[in-house]
Amino acid sequence: MQQPAPPLATIAAALRRERERAGISIAELARRAGLAKSTLSQLEAGTGNPSIETLWSLGVALGVPFSRLVEPLETQVRVVRAGEGGTRLRADQADFVATLLAAGSPHTRRDLYVMELEPGPARDAAAHIPGSVEHIVVGGGRIRTGPDGDTVELGPGDYITFPGDVPHHYEALEPSWAVLVMEHR
Amino acid sequence: MQQPAPPLATIAAALRRERERAGISIAELARRAGLAKSTLSQLEAGTGNPSIETLWSLGVALGVPFSRLVEPLETQVRVVRAGEGGTRLRADQADFVATLLAAGSPHTRRDLYVMELEPGPARDAAAHIPGSVEHIVVGGGRIRTGPDGDTVELGPGDYITFPGDVPHHYEALEPSWAVLVMEHR
DNA sequence: TCGATTCGTTCGGTTTGACGAACACTCACG
DNA sequence: CGTGAGTGTTCGTCAAACCGAACGAATCGA
Numbered sequence: 001m002q003q004p005a006p007p008l009a010t011i012a013a014a015l016r017r018e019r020e021r022a023g024i025s026i027a028e029l030a031r032r033a034g035l036a037k038s039t040l041s042q043l044e045a046g047t048g049n050p051s052i053e054t055l056w057s058l059g060v061a062l063g064v065p066f067s068r069l070v071e072p073l074e075t076q077v078r079v080v081r082a083g084e085g086g087t088r089l090r091a092d093q094a095d096f097v098a099t100l101l102a103a104g105s106p107h108t109r110r111d112l113y114v115m116e117l118e119p120g121p122a123r124d125a126a127a128h129i130p131g132s133v134e135h136i137v138v139g140g141g142r143i144r145t146g147p148d149g150d151t152v153e154l155g156p157g158d159y160i161t162f163p164g165d166v167p168h169h170y171e172a173l174e175p176s177w178a179v180l181v182m183e184h185r
Numbered sequence: 186m187q188q189p190a191p192p193l194a195t196i197a198a199a200l201r202r203e204r205e206r207a208g209i210s211i212a213e214l215a216r217r218a219g220l221a222k223s224t225l226s227q228l229e230a231g232t233g234n235p236s237i238e239t240l241w242s243l244g245v246a247l248g249v250p251f252s253r254l255v256e257p258l259e260t261q262v263r264v265v266r267a268g269e270g271g272t273r274l275r276a277d278q279a280d281f282v283a284t285l286l287a288a289g290s291p292h293t294r295r296d297l298y299v300m301e302l303e304p305g306p307a308r309d310a311a312a313h314i315p316g317s318v319e320h321i322v323v324g325g326g327r328i329r330t331g332p333d334g335d336t337v338e339l340g341p342g343d344y345i346t347f348p349g350d351v352p353h354h355y356e357a358l359e360p361s362w363a364v365l366v367m368e369h370r
Numbered sequence: 371t372c373g374a375t376t377c378g379t380t381c382g383g384t385t386t387g388a389c390g391a392a393c394a395c396t397c398a399c400g
Numbered sequence: 401c402g403t404g405a406g407t408g409t410t411c412g413t414c415a416a417a418c419c420g421a422a423c424g425a426a427t428c429g430a
Binding site: 007008011049050051052053055056066067070071112114135137139140156157159177179181 | 193196234235236238251255256297299322325341344366
């Protein structure tokens with residue numbers, strides 16, 4: 001039910017991704033992590049099966065949590081209308097369905113809020129930490145929200161997710177409340 | 186900044202803890218994971234530095250997310266009624282308040298669901314992965330939920346959190362929907 | 371008391387991950 | 401063109417992870 005796939009390829013991809021994000025070469029990373037560059041080369045090629053210590057030192061050198069290197073990735077604006085939805089779980093003996101909106105990875109930190117809004121424009125230009133993502137499920141009322149220039153109007157049960165590190169705003173069209181999950185890495 | 190300590194000892198401890206929780210022997214676990222029991226013996230002893238594949242297969246055999254084996258450790262029923270709440274964020278120039286319900290630590294994995302329930306008892310005895318925690322914010326209707334023998338009735342905007350690894354159930358008193366955040370480590 | 375079973379640990383042998391050197395390649399400089 | 405510094409890859413060597421078998425201890429029946 002869990003453990004979707006052998007993480008060999010995932011590690012290779014994550015490793016390359018994080019290294020390029022840091023803007024350093026294989027040789028440089030090898031030096032910082034105290035490893036042979038040949039080892040890194042093979043790892044990024046998907047060949048090989050690193051030991052915990054090896055992978056750990058890479059996490060340290062890259063400044064990312066260990067689990068970031070072993071679990072997959074996902075962002076963008078995405079809306080799920082009430083009732084629609086992707087993967088639905090249906091309880092065998094029960095009258096309820098649960099719709100998966102966003103799967104979390106271990107390295108993401110998610111804070112859970114309930115948000116109450118009164119009508120009127122309410123900018124939140126603050127543009128949070130880079131890499132943060134917002135998830136909103138409207139509980140009641142109507143809210144227009146999203147990144148500036150790409151806002152969407154939502155009603156009860158509607159879900160939206162969008163990057164939190166760009167200017168965006170919330171605007172209640174009537175007294176409203178919503179569940180907000182703030183995700184930062 | 187992160188990466189507190191070499192995870193050698195952590196893995197040894199986590200491995201033993203999870204295995205004993207599953208109530209199986211080293212030999213049995215070795216058989217399920219397709220490893221030599223000698224390997225496990227040494228791993229639990231703290232000797233050795235397992236490869237990713239080895240540790241992964243152990244995670245699968247134990248039915249535990251990979252990261253649970255490599256990261257350290259840290260629940261109860263808690264209810265926040267609509268309008269009440271702990272720390273409230275108030276936007277300076279805006280008409281909205283956000284109430285922090287649950288702060289996420291890194292290393293916890295949180296999946297976001299919307300749940301629709303029809304009236305009638307609906308047991309979910311399944312008792313998910315050990316260490317999992319459920320967070321629920323009711324969007325509409327009325328729901329009675331919580332661990333068996335300790336359920337609470339909730340209305341729109343109410344929040345509850347409780348351990349997900351014990352028998353519990355959802356019971357909609359009328360057609361309802363809710364936001365569910367499933368947290369497992 | 372003697373198998374028979376299961377447990378966990380210890381001991382050689384084999385596989386393989388990590389290392390370091392050599393390699394081909396590109397770019398900048400003279 | 402050299403030549404030097406940078407890149408990433410390939411190859412042989414060595415240490416260590418992993419395996420399988422053998423071991424002592426504990427439990428349970430016959």
